[in-house]
Amino acid sequence: MDIEITFINNSNDSNNSDIVIFQKNVATNFDSTAIAWKVIKNCGRNWTHQFTYPMNFQVAASDSYGNISDQQDAVNGQKWDVIRSNSGDVLNLDSESASSQNEVEVKNTLPTSSIDARIYKAGSLLASKTGVSPSEKAVFEFKPYIYVGVNAQVEEGEVINSAILSDINQKFSLLGLTTANLVMTGGGTGANATPFKFDLVPT
Incomplete structure (x- = not known):
């Protein structure tokens, strides 16, 4: 609530x-x-x-080209991936869970270039992790x-x-x-x- x-x-x-x-x-x-x-x-x-x-929050990401994803509703325990698709870079919910049920993870699976990961509440930025390199992840717990x-x-x-x-x-x-x-x-x-x-x- x-x-x-x-x-x-x-x-x-x-x-x-x-x-x-x-x-x-x-x-x-x-x-x-x-x-x-x-x-x-x-x-x-x-x-x-x-x-x-x-109580709810959203996850988003941006890439090194200045592209920004939309904000996706997220819950603790989820793992999100920034991937390179046929249409460009996208933010997808991973079928696997995060390492902890108290955390949200955003992993950079792009072949090259870093990303920024963001958490929002009520439309306002709550936390961010900048410069997440390929194969690395941002971890959020509140x-x-x-x-x-x-x-x-x-x-x-x-x-x-x-x-x-x-x-x-x-x-x-x-x-x-x-x-x-x-x-x-x-x-x-x-x-x-x-x-x-x-x-x-x-x-």
């Missing part, structure tokens, strides 16, 4: 900060590949922003957690560099949730300023 989340800005922020939300691909070195899945912008004090965290923080230097769909990533470190479990409020407090200026704080409250 999809999870409906309402961001509520109860902070004293006076800098119009951006709220960054992402997940970590625990099957790889996520510090170099974490993607800003959602960035909430211009949500003023006492305003709200609602978004959906869907735990039911989101990470939330404040930063003005990240755009939706972009890689979060390690310096910024260390500041976006509040972690929330999504287990058992159907609706919840993501409440931001803190902020301000001068001697009364406090660090930003987030709470994920079931509703």
